[in-house]
Amino acid sequence: MLARGITLVESAQTGRRELAQTLLDACLPLSGKAIRVGISGAPGVGKSTFIEAFGTRLVSSENRRVAVLAYDPASERTGGSILGDKTRMTRLARHPNAFVRPTPGKRRSGGVGGATRQSIVLCEAAGYDTIFVETVGSGQAETKVSDMVDFLMLLTLPGSGDELQGVKRGVMEEADMVVLTKEDAHSPKAIRLEARRMKAALRLFPARESDWTPSVYTCSAQEESGLDIISKDLGDYEQLVKTSGYLEKRRRRQIGCWLRETLDAHLLDAVRADPRVSSLLAEYEEQAARHEIGVTEAADLLLKAFREGSERQ
Numbered sequence: 001m002l003a004r005g006i007t008l009v010e011s012a013q014t015g016r017r018e019l020a021q022t023l024l025d026a027c028l029p030l031s032g033k034a035i036r037v038g039i040s041g042a043p044g045v046g047k048s049t050f051i052e053a054f055g056t057r058l059v060s061s062e063n064r065r066v067a068v069l070a071y072d073p074a075s076e077r078t079g080g081s082i083l084g085d086k087t088r089m090t091r092l093a094r095h096p097n098a099f100v101r102p103t104p105g106k107r108r109s110g111g112v113g114g115a116t117r118q119s120i121v122l123c124e125a126a127g128y129d130t131i132f133v134e135t136v137g138s139g140q141a142e143t144k145v146s147d148m149v150d151f152l153m154l155l156t157l158p159g160s161g162d163e164l165q166g167v168k169r170g171v172m173e174e175a176d177m178v179v180l181t182k183e184d185a186h187s188p189k190a191i192r193l194e195a196r197r198m199k200a201a202l203r204l205f206p207a208r209e210s211d212w213t214p215s216v217y218t219c220s221a222q223e224e225s226g227l228d229i230i231s232k233d234l235g236d237y238e239q240l241v242k243t244s245g246y247l248e249k250r251r252r253r254q255i256g257c258w259l260r261e262t263l264d265a266h267l268l269d270a271v272r273a274d275p276r277v278s279s280l281l282a283e284y285e286e287q288a289a290r291h292e293i294g295v296t297e298a299a300d301l302l303l304k305a306f307r308e309g310s311e312r313q
């Protein structure tokens, strides 16, 4: 049922939008009690394997109910969503207290799925208390996931510290924890060095509004080592932000963000669906290609046509 609900909210067809809205409205009052954890990191760093190991631990020894929303770039080409991440989380997916949902990467926006927020609401209403959102792991828009989660975990590997500029820096600034994974596959020295580097890099950022100081941990998802402290740290964070009121504040801000994004999307849909705009668009495209009209001017004229059309309605 949950999987079907998520498919419904993901479906962009206007006919189903109303039904999706009805479902969401029913689920919203039941949501909000879970801890929402974003897992980001470069492609292949080990995000899915980590979620499999960590999630399995949470369901089997901490009695938690875990839902995973994974965005799988591999299935983008085929449009299929079953292989890829699900095959990497077989153990977790089979557990009665876990739910694993892979979504083809093509539906993503900014490293996460277009309907991630809605899917989180549905998972919470279904009784899951820990939600993992695995990002696609590339692009600067990846930091967008921090607009949807309570806690952002950045996975990294020894030797990847050189690319601390740009994208990774942006994610690091948002990260509430940095985890060096695959420690079984690297020398203890390389791990220590990288951990020191990460700690030094984290110290350069200003203090968090949450008053939380991100730590750097090392683990191996394959050998299931180092997971205890990660779980404890996550619990400490949850406790801190719940008592301080930061969690509520962050979520309130996220709802504002959600509203603005939805408005943008609806506006775009409305403009693109406008028959006047679409007929003029082809015309202006031609003219702009021949340099007979500037792109900015053409866009302004299209908006004007849209406004006039809406006023007459």
Ligand SMILES: Nc1nc2c(ncn2[C@@H]2O[C@H](COP(=O)(O)OP(=O)(O)OP(=O)(O)O)[C@@H](O)[C@H]2O)c(=O)[nH]1
Binding pocket: 041, 042, 043, 044, 045, 046, 047, 048, 049, 050, 072, 073, 088, 136, 137, 181, 182, 183, 184, 185, 219, 220, 221, 222, 223
């Ligand atoms: N040795 C070792 N290998 C690991 C570990 N974790 C993951 N791997 C391997 O690293 C590869 C990539 O792991 P994934 O979990 O698929 O990585 P990912 O970040 O989810 O990848 P994408 O979703 O494709 O970006 C796989 O071959 C894993 O078996 C680990 O702790 N130790």
Ligand SMILES: [Mg+2]
Binding pocket: 047, 048, 049, 085, 134
């Ligand atoms: Mg993955």
